Amino acid sequence: MGTYLITGATGGIGTAVAELxxxxxxxxxxxxxxxERLDRLAARLRGAAHAPTQVIDPGAVMSGRRNASVTTIPLDLTEPLRIEASLAAAGLPARLDGVVHAAGMVHLAPVADMEAVEWIQHLSVNLVSAAEMTRLLLPALRAAEGHVVFVNSTAGLRANPEWSAYAASKFGLRALADSLRAEEPSLRVTTVYPGRTATEMQRKVRAQEGHPYAEDDFAAPTTVARVLVSALETPRDAVVSDVTVRPS
Structure with a gap:
């Protein structure tokens, strides 16, 4: 069994990945x-509903169970320069089997109305913090020959009107993943491109678009999480480098 760090763990996709x-x-x-939200999530994950059942190894049979640890680190990704001190104070493990970058934010507006502070916030949360976290965690990832997963967006493949800042940050995240994959041959790197997913972020997006939010119109976070964890479970002789998950 391994150790996985998840950013944005209290969001829809992050929580679903943590549960799996x-x-x-x-x-x-x-x-x-x-x-507070991290503590509530950690307490729930430590409960019986999420007791360990199997190990990530498609060919393995688990010989016993143990009570996996769940720890929390509050981080404000709008301030990437403070991440290093926060991680140092937390005392991270020397080995990490994987990092899942699931944090993100979005605010829709035309380019004509998108001010510099909003561009900086998008880039800080969605791109720069992911790059900084990855840089700081590379020694632990290298020690375990680990796996880095970037939760991107279909907006990272195509930019639509009023999505400029978000899409730019996600295009950059795609570039980060591609460069990391080429630079770190001992690591596996996956980018997941979810389409519209039934999360609180999507609820806010629909409000910004002036449309009602109906959960059934979108893919479930657990569906995206299952695809992501399947990438983690891929045998070591291959890597799922890019995968798109769209609502049906």
Whole structure:
């Protein structure tokens, strides 16, 4: 069993990934902006509903169970320069089997109305913090020959009107993943491109678009999480480098 760090762990996709990894008996390091929400999530994951059931290894049979640890680190990704001090104070493990970058933010507006502070926020949360986290965690990832997963967006493949800042940050995240994959041959790097997913972020997007939010119109976070964890479970002789998940 391994150790996985998840950013944006209290968001829809981040929480769903944490639940699946917890069920498989892995140790988790959960990060998010709200310490209270992280504590509530950690307490729930430690409960019986998410007891370990199997290990990430498609060919393995688990010989026993253990109570995997769940720890939390409050992080404000709008301030990437403070991440290093926060991680140092937390005392991270020397080995990380994987990092899942699931944090993100979005605000829709035409280019004519998008001010510099909003561009900086998008780039800080969606791109620069992911790059900084990855840089700081590389020694632990290299030690475990680990896996880095970037939760991108279909907006990282095509920019639509009023999505300029978000799409630019996600195009940059795609470039980060591609460069990392080429630079770190001992690591596996995956980019997941979810389409519209039934999360609180999507609820806010629909409000900004002036449309009602109907959960059934979108892919479930657990569906995206299953695709992501399947990439983690791919045998070591291959890597799922890019995968798109769209609502049907």
């Amino acid at each position: 990894l917890r069920e498989r008996g892995h140790d988790l390091v959960l990060t998010g902006r709200s310490a």
